[in-house]
Amino acid sequence: MGSDEAAVMLGKRGGEAALLKSHCPHLVEVHCVAHRLALAIVDVAKKSPDVSSYESMLNILTTYFRRSPKQLSQLRQDILDQPKVKPPEVHRVRWLSMTQAIDNIIKTLPALLKMLEDQAENDITASPLYEYLKTYRFMFMTAFLQDLFTGIGILSRGLQSRDLNYEKMTMLVHSFILSLKSTYLVDSPEYGPKLGLFYVKLETHTCRTWDKY
Numbered sequence: 001m002g003s004d005e006a007a008v009m010l011g012k013r014g015g016e017a018a019l020l021k022s023h024c025p026h027l028v029e030v031h032c033v034a035h036r037l038a039l040a041i042v043d044v045a046k047k048s049p050d051v052s053s054y055e056s057m058l059n060i061l062t063t064y065f066r067r068s069p070k071q072l073s074q075l076r077q078d079i080l081d082q083p084k085v086k087p088p089e090v091h092r093v094r095w096l097s098m099t100q101a102i103d104n105i106i107k108t109l110p111a112l113l114k115m116l117e118d119q120a121e122n123d124i125t126a127s128p129l130y131e132y133l134k135t136y137r138f139m140f141m142t143a144f145l146q147d148l149f150t151g152i153g154i155l156s157r158g159l160q161s162r163d164l165n166y167e168k169m170t171m172l173v174h175s176f177i178l179s180l181k182s183t184y185l186v187d188s189p190e191y192g193p194k195l196g197l198f199y200v201k202l203e204t205h206t207c208r209t210w211d212k213y
Helices: 016-021 033-046 049-066 069-078 095-119 126-133 136-159 166-184 193-203
Strands: none
Touching: 033 049, 033 136, 049 095, 049 126, 049 136, 095 126, 095 136, 136 166, 136 193
């Protein structure tokens, strides 16, 4: 039985697993490996000031649109091909939500910048958001994290497959670690596709808003 590590599930006395074992003595309870992956990402993210800053910006941006349905409606109107777009939001316990948040940022960035610029003079929240979204650091982190979380997402889905066993789990984790090392931890890093595209656009001076990202 796979579960998170909450006491209500794995508690020795009153946990769900303990109650089930009273009827099925051979039941084996384990901490879900996909959930452990998410918790590991949270721990790593806490140690990176750049990632923490990026996460804070996403959550401020989410709050900015939540407090005003009119602003969210305007954003949707500005990007007619994305009528169901949502503001970016990251759930700390489910850090893989970062993937969707980053995708939403990329899809809406030109419209976001235009809206925030228009409101910067009269809104104390819009102004710093607008300035941050224009920075090299923000664009770099967006591309870097999109590449990184694409790989993490593949690993997470693999760890949730129905036919997962110890051998397959070990292979998935080792393959992911090897991919990280060969991409980033070498003398001449081979950047992921999105970060590579970012540098190409940087060299050709076309990465201002990623309107064709």
